[in-house]
Amino acid sequence: MEEFVMTWIDISHPLTEKVATWSGDTPFSYEVVWPKEESGSVNVGKISMSIHTGTHIDAPFHFDSEGKRVGALDVSVYIGTSKVIDVSEVSCVTQELLADYLPLPPRLLLKTKQQTDPNRFPDHVTELDPRIGPWLKEQGVVLLGIDTASVDHLESKEMLVHYALFDNGVHILENAWLDHVAPGDYELIALPLNIIDADGSPVRAVIRPLL
Numbered sequence: 001m002e003e004f005v006m007t008w009i010d011i012s013h014p015l016t017e018k019v020a021t022w023s024g025d026t027p028f029s030y031e032v033v034w035p036k037e038e039s040g041s042v043n044v045g046k047i048s049m050s051i052h053t054g055t056h057i058d059a060p061f062h063f064d065s066e067g068k069r070v071g072a073l074d075v076s077v078y079i080g081t082s083k084v085i086d087v088s089e090v091s092c093v094t095q096e097l098l099a100d101y102l103p104l105p106p107r108l109l110l111k112t113k114q115q116t117d118p119n120r121f122p123d124h125v126t127e128l129d130p131r132i133g134p135w136l137k138e139q140g141v142v143l144l145g146i147d148t149a150s151v152d153h154l155e156s157k158e159m160l161v162h163y164a165l166f167d168n169g170v171h172i173l174e175n176a177w178l179d180h181v182a183p184g185d186y187e188l189i190a191l192p193l194n195i196i197d198a199d200g201s202p203v204r205a206v207i208r209p210l211l
């Protein structure tokens with residue numbers, strides 16, 4: 001019989017009414033709309049939230065109305081080997097910086113801060129150099145995860161980094177919670193819900209150290 005070992009580390013923001021949302025966006029709520037006292041058998045809940053609250057993946061449709069929606073994304077992108085890289089010392093992530101970590105696995109998780117608060121919307125996020133898009137593709141990277149609310153700066157209208165990544169087949173995971181995670185190699189699972197027409201999806205992201 002296989003022994004049960006708790007090796008998986010949760011890197012997802014807790015979803016409560018306190019979780020940070022983009023200004024003007026749908027607040028998170030969970031409520032029991034049909035309590036057991038009424039239904040006679042079960043509690044039935046409902047959630048309401050923005051797709052871009054908490055730990056989530058973006059589909060290209062988020063920034064490109066002609067772009068792929070969640071139903072068209074390949075689940076294989078979101079499961080497999082990954083590397084957590086600490087970039088908390090820099091204000092801009094460049095390919096020159098990431099070149100220190102070659103060869104890269106297909107998935108990267110960038111830790112831009114030692115400490116983040118899932119319940120407070122940031123006023124600034126670490127910049128990513130759009131040149132990393134084609135460069136990551138050359139390295140075989142298919143997923144870029146980050147511990148901030150966006151891969152672009154927060155006021156961006158052009159969404160240059162979103163385009164630079166997706167144009168090169170690099171998918172995006174945002175608001176990964178990496179405070180308690182040491183840099184290194186991990187297996188990652190961060191599967192989107194199959195919300196066919198959506199611009200993204202919340203995920204329960206988990207990692208476990210690779211031996």
Ligand SMILES: N[C@@H](CC(=O)c1ccccc1NC=O)C(=O)O
Binds near residue numbers: 024050052058149151
């Ligand atoms: N790009 C962000 C989301 C984003 O930009 C956004 C989300 C909700 C409401 C407004 C947003 N952007 C512009 O104000 C993301 O990918 O999560």
Ligand SMILES: [Zn+2]
Binds near residue numbers: 052056057062
């Ligand atoms: Zn998003």
Ligand SMILES: [Zn+2]
Binds near residue numbers: 149150151162172174
């Ligand atoms: Zn995004």
